[in-house]
Amino acid sequence: MIILSAGVKPESKIAEDAGIALNQRKSIIVNESMETSVKGIYAVGDAVEIIDYITGNKGFIPLAGPANKQGRIAADNICGLNSKYTGTQGSSIIKIFDMAVASTGINEKNATMAGLNYEKIFLYPFSHATYYPGAFPIFMKVIFEKESGRILGAQAAGFDGVAKTIDIIATAIRFKGAAKDLTDLELCYAPPFSSAKSPVNMAGYMIENIITGKLKLFHWHDVKNLPRDGSIQLLDVRTAPEVSRGSIEGFMHIELDTLRNNLDKLNQAKPVYVSCQSGLRSYIACMMLKNKGYDCYNLSGGYNIYSSILA
């Protein structure tokens, strides 16, 4: 196997030689009409500096869709029409053997650099109803602004439904959509194609639960810093066979189905940090415990994400 990771640099020498302003990384600086620093000279595509649609920061995202849009906008302006480029959000997809990996909007690194107060969810919805053959989980991460629920970015990987999922979220981002907009989307459903709650609706429901305070999260990278001194309770609600295949150190095991009958094992005065395989059963456990007066936190993405990174 050969993995070539070459990177991309703008080829802007012709502009530089013509005295057109470039930025530090040699991208051609243009305004929203795609006009360079020299009046009447336009530039588009991989060689130009773009505005990131999400953060408003200047950046470099060399993709074919933006290049084509910019080409039309430059042509409009050359012909006297008033067209503006509104920014690049970086929607992209790659095929890796039978898998697809796609992304839109910003990732955590960009969100941090832009000083955004963000949160993230991990989820693994199936590409269509599981009772119809050929459904595969889509591994999704969605990044959103904490207070408003505005969707900032999403990444997905899987064998089916990846492009559709990310394209829908890309559309929502373009229209400045928030979690509620994802839950409100009414998308095509029949068993071979999706689920009655589509992967995008599911992401919206999950984010809504967080921004409305119904559910509190903790993440795989928080696990190592959780105190093991008895001041909090760590709970794994998976089945015994699942736990036997690997678990997080220090987590007490009470299967979800027996949790109601084992509440005496949990101290109501201490917070409970709950994990399961994907984050779904631990969410149910959290809701159950919250109703009984416990302060509960759910491991986002569950043991799946934790073990794929740390185990």
Ligand SMILES: Cc1cc2nc3c(=O)[nH]c(=O)nc-3n(C[C@H](O)[C@H](O)[C@H](O)COP(=O)(O)OP(=O)(O)OC[C@H]3O[C@@H](n4cnc5c(N)ncnc54)[C@H](O)[C@@H]3O)c2cc1C
């Ligand atoms: C292998 C590969 C796969 C890709 N896959 C995707 C993908 O799946 N999806 C996606 O969105 N993007 C993809 N891209 C990126 C996409 O191709 C570019 O973003 C897009 O082509 C940029 O368009 P452009 O017009 O800026 O540049 P280009 O398409 O590179 O066109 C620039 C043209 O200018 C010519 N030129 C350069 N210098 C001079 C000069 N001095 N005088 C005259 N002519 C000159 C070049 O020969 C070239 O024809 C891929 C790129 C590569 C290399």
